[in-house]
Amino acid sequence: MALTVVGLGNPLAGDDAIGLVLVEAVRGAMPDGVVSLLWPEADALTVAHELLSIEGPVLLVDAARMGLPAGASRLFSADEATLRVKHDPASVHGIGVAEGLALASALGRKAAVHVFGVEPFDVSPGAGLSEAMQRRVPDLTQHLLQAVQRLCTLQE
Amino acid sequence: MAATEKTYTIDIHHVTRVEGHGNIKVSTKNGVVKEVKLEIVEANRFFERLVHGMAPHEVPWIVSRICGICCVGHQMTALKAVEAAMGVTPSAQTILLRKLLTESQFIQSHVLHVCFLAVPDFMGVPSVLPLASSHPDVVKRALKLKKLANDYTAAIGGRMLHPMACTVGGFYKVPTQETLENIRNRLVEALPDVTEMVRLVKTLKIPAYERQTEYVSLKDPTEYALYDGTIYSSDTKESVPVERYLEVTNEFTVPHSTTKWSKWHRESYFVGALARVNNNFDQLRPEAKEVADELGLKVPCYNPYMNNVAQMVEVVHCFHNSIAMLEQALNTGLKEEKPTYTPRAGRGIGSCEVPRGILFHDYTFDASGRCIAGNAIIPTSQNINNIERDMEAFVPMMLPVMSQEELALHMEMLLRAYDPCISCSVHMLDVEFVD
Numbered sequence: 001m002a003l004t005v006v007g008l009g010n011p012l013a014g015d016d017a018i019g020l021v022l023v024e025a026v027r028g029a030m031p032d033g034v035v036s037l038l039w040p041e042a043d044a045l046t047v048a049h050e051l052l053s054i055e056g057p058v059l060l061v062d063a064a065r066m067g068l069p070a071g072a073s074r075l076f077s078a079d080e081a082t083l084r085v086k087h088d089p090a091s092v093h094g095i096g097v098a099e100g101l102a103l104a105s106a107l108g109r110k111a112a113v114h115v116f117g118v119e120p121f122d123v124s125p126g127a128g129l130s131e132a133m134q135r136r137v138p139d140l141t142q143h144l145l146q147a148v149q150r151l152c153t154l155q156e
Numbered sequence: 157m158a159a160t161e162k163t164y165t166i167d168i169h170h171v172t173r174v175e176g177h178g179n180i181k182v183s184t185k186n187g188v189v190k191e192v193k194l195e196i197v198e199a200n201r202f203f204e205r206l207v208h209g210m211a212p213h214e215v216p217w218i219v220s221r222i223c224g225i226c227c228v229g230h231q232m233t234a235l236k237a238v239e240a241a242m243g244v245t246p247s248a249q250t251i252l253l254r255k256l257l258t259e260s261q262f263i264q265s266h267v268l269h270v271c272f273l274a275v276p277d278f279m280g281v282p283s284v285l286p287l288a289s290s291h292p293d294v295v296k297r298a299l300k301l302k303k304l305a306n307d308y309t310a311a312i313g314g315r316m317l318h319p320m321a322c323t324v325g326g327f328y329k330v331p332t333q334e335t336l337e338n339i340r341n342r343l344v345e346a347l348p349d350v351t352e353m354v355r356l357v358k359t360l361k362i363p364a365y366e367r368q369t370e371y372v373s374l375k376d377p378t379e380y381a382l383y384d385g386t387i388y389s390s391d392t393k394e395s396v397p398v399e400r401y402l403e404v405t406n407e408f409t410v411p412h413s414t415t416k417w418s419k420w421h422r423e424s425y426f427v428g429a430l431a432r433v434n435n436n437f438d439q440l441r442p443e444a445k446e447v448a449d450e451l452g453l454k455v456p457c458y459n460p461y462m463n464n465v466a467q468m469v470e471v472v473h474c475f476h477n478s479i480a481m482l483e484q485a486l487n488t489g490l491k492e493e494k495p496t497y498t499p500r501a502g503r504g505i506g507s508c509e510v511p512r513g514i515l516f517h518d519y520t521f522d523a524s525g526r527c528i529a530g531n532a533i534i535p536t537s538q539n540i541n542n543i544e545r546d547m548e549a550f551v552p553m554m555l556p557v558m559s560q561e562e563l564a565l566h567m568e569m570l571l572r573a574y575d576p577c578i579s580c581s582v583h584m585l586d587v588e589f590v591d
Contacts, residue, residue, distance in 0.1 A: 041317055045272070046306060049299040099285070106288035107296055 001056030001111065002033045003151055008062040010041055015120035015133045018140070019061040022118070025141045031152050044100030051104040057112040059151060061144060064117030071121060071136040075147045078113035116147050162187050164560040166567065178576070180567045182551055189552050194544040194571065196413040204530040212238045212499060212525055213324045219517065219532060220318045223577060225268070227318045228261035228309060229510030230517070230532070232383065237517040238324050241504030242497045242525075249490060250326045255383045256481055257312045257319065258508065259474040262382065264305035265511035266429070266467040266474075269575045271298035271353065274464045277569040278360035294356045297349040301471075304342050308478070311335045326495030333486060340482040343475055350475055354447050357468045363566060366458040367549045369542055370422050371431035372404065374509050380439040380473060381432070382509045388435050390456065391421040398507040401516045405533050417541040418533070424542035427513025427535045428574060429466035430457060444473035460546050461573045467511070499525020512536055512575050536576045543574055 007023030010016045020038055027036050039050060051058060066074055078101045101113055118140060122130040129137070166182035179195040203222050207215050216234035220227040232254055239246060246254075271294075272284045281287060288295045306316045311331055313319025321327050374385030375395050386395035387404050396403065407416040419425065433440070433448065437455045440448070448454075448469045453462055503520040513535025520529040547567060554563060 041315070043306075045268070045299055045302050049303045052296065052299070099283075102285055103288055103295070103299075106285050107292050107299075 001155075002035055003057050003059060003148065003155065004035045004037060004054050005030065005059045005061065005148060006050075007036070007038045008040075008042060008047070008060055012125060012127055014122045014124050014126055014128070015118075015130050016063045016123045017129060018063050018118045018120065018133060018137075019116075021129060021137060022116075022140055022144050023061050025137065026145055026148070029145055030148065034148060034152065045103075048100040048104040048107070051101070051109055051113065052107060055111060057114070057151065057155065059114045059116055059148065061116045062118070063120040063123065064115065066117050066119055068119040070119050071132060071140075073116060073118045073140055073143050075114060075116050075150070078115055114147075114151060116144055162555055162560075164555075164563065166560060166564045178571065180547070180564075180571065182547070182563065182567060184551070184555060187555065189548075189555065192544065192548045192551050193412050194540060194547060196415040196540060198414055200414065204532060207519070207527045207530045210527045212242055212497065212519075212521060212527070215519055215527055215530070216322070216324070217318070217320070219530075222532065222534070224317060225265050225577065226261065226510045226512065226515070226534075228257050228313065229508055229515055231319065231322060232258055233506045233508040233510075233515050233517040233532075234519070235322060235324060236384075236506030236508065237504040237519050238506075239497075239504065240506060241502040241519055241521050242324065242500060243502070244325045244497045246325055247493060249330070249488075249493070250495075251383070252481060252485060253312055253327055253330065253490075254322065256478060256485070257309060257322070258383050259478045259481075260305055260308035260312060262474045262511055263471055263478075264302065264309065265575075266471045267298055267301045267305060267353075269511070270357065270464055270467050270471070271295070271302075274572055274575070275356065275360065277565075277572060278362065278464075291356065294352055297352050301346060301349055301353070304346055308339050308343070311339050323495050324497050326493040328495070330490040330492055333489070336482055336486050336490075340479060340486065343479050343482070347475065350472060354450065354468060354472065357465060358451055360464075362459065362461045362465065363569070364459075365461065365550055365553065367460070367546055368458045369545070370420060370425040371434045371456070372420060372425045372427050372538070373431045373435045373514055374398075374507060375435060376439075380436050380441075380477070384508070387507070387514065389421060389425075390431070390435055398516070399505050401505060401507060401518070401533070405516070405538060407533065407537075413540060415537045415540050418538040419541060424545045425538065426460070426542045427538050428463055429470050429511070430460065430463040431513060432509060433457070433466040433469055440469065441473045441476040443476045444469050447472045460543075460570060463573050463575065467575070501525075503529075510535060512577055513538060534577065536574075539574050539576065543571060543576070546570055 005023055007019040009019040020040055023036050023038060030036055121132045162184055163186060164184045181193040183191040203219055207218055215238055216231045219234045220231040222230050276283050310316040314321035321329050371390035373388055374381035375388035376385035386397055388395045404420050405418045407418055409416055434455045451465045453465050501521055501523040505518045507516050515535060516533045518531040519527055522528050
């Protein structure tokens with residue numbers, strides 16, 4: 001089943017928009033059959049709802065605090081992220097992205113969810129990526145394309 | 157254990173599934189309640205100072221950021237306050253669109269709170285995740301409703317969060333007929349999903365606890381008051397104009413809360429869905445009244461846990477009322493307007509109902525149109541006093557029959573039933589030094 005690549009983020013929160021920027025950048029270079037979508041400003045419940053409408057595997061591209069140097073990226077499965085974030089005691093009106101993914105899973109979504117996370121430099125309010133992140137975009141675009149290729153190969 | 161032997165120390169640090177930081181402290185010794193406190197430890201965010209120096213049209217967009225859930229309500233209330241100060245009267249079309257936006261926000265917020273934050277309490281599970289396994293159909297429907305409400309806000313306001321289409325005196329861009337039709341059709345199609353949510357709420361075991369208090373909400377002679385009205389008290393059965401809101405809120409401070417407390421005709425008062433339903437039941441849509449009856453909500457209702465049932469009733473009201481308003485907009489058609497105003501000196505006060513209760517904004521501008529004073533009093537800050545009074549009454553009543561764990565859980569449930577937004581409730585303490 002075709003891979004769906006989804007860019008997440010807030011375009012008004014600096015490097016939080018990196019997922020949107022990267023997916024937009026790789027759209028024309030995706031392998032055949034790969035679907036690309038942008039979910040700007042999607043809250044966790046929206047992510048859960050939208051995931052339920054996609055049957056195949058999904059790659060979420062988003063800014064993520066992973067303890068890596070700023071500008072670095074990492075491909076990981078959503079299950080790992082869920083384990084990590086579940087112990088976060090913070091509870092706001094909404095629920096966390098990891099819980100949103102867990103919710104989709106509990107509601108019967110079986111196909112894999114992968115995350116291409118990018119460690120942000122600056123997520124302060126304001127439109128546009130930080131200058132440091134802008135310089136990283138060409139490399140990150142290549143890394144994302146490699147990640148997509150790898151996931152497509154794994155499925156074959 | 158005999159009630160006279162019960163010595164409990166409950167210290168819930170950072171209550172979950174509410175917005176912001178609040179702690180609950182309960183202490184009993186040999187069956188006697190020694191202390192019940194709801195501590196609010198959030199820091200001030202200084203929004204009221206932040207708007208100083210801003211132009212009138214900038215204020216509503218800035219204060220929308222007070223809350224990500226009630227952003228529409230803060231924006232609507234600030235717009236009304238600014239328009240009062242600038243002498244601007246919005247058109248009937250603008251008011252209709254603002255009412256649509258307001259109801260979209262009520263659906264968003266209430267669906268989120270009832271289905272994802274409160275229902276787990278009443279079903280004895282720690283979060284919505286176990287419900288996804290036990291009641292997947294209902295949770296999927298709730299997700300669909302939340303998404304629909306988000307799209308509804310975006311369709312009218314330009315985007316889901318902190319809408320940008322609204323400004324002083326009107327809308328920069330009005331939705332197209334096609335957009336209105338799409339939302340109208342989706343709301344109609346989703347009515348069976350709302351019915352399923354009602355069925356779920358009907359199965360909830362609501363704790364049998366009552367305490368009479370004062371219920372305060374907006375009241376409008378022409379409709380169920382969400383966007384406009386006067387400030388009504390269930391104690392006096394009378395209203396006062398919103399311009400006299402300071403006589404209602406009577407804010408004061410207590411040592412254990414960074415949120416200022418409020419009181420009006422008695423020691424505390426209640427705002428929110430239950431206050432609105434209690435005060436304005438007759439003006440609910442017929443479908444909402446039927447659901448209230450089905451869910452056992454009879455007014456006046458003095459059980460704060462029923463606030464979540466009242467929220468469900470309001471979801472039904474907003475669905476049917478929105479469909480009717482969208483029909484009206486489709487029939488009359490919308491036209492683009494050129495909202496404008498002339499800056500001037502003045503003070504304006506606005507009030508709207510937001511999901512958690514009555515909200516007040518108050519701004520003063522100098523002759524150049526720059527904001528020189530701001531005040532925002534949000535529903536949770538008005539409710540905190542009443543929540544603690546409920547806790548004070550609940551603990552001795554339930555101490556004989558509840559274990560420490562049960563009591564702790566019910567304290568959390570009581571707080572969550574009010575759907576508090578603790579971060580937003582903390583606003584700046586005005587200090588005046590007397591020479």
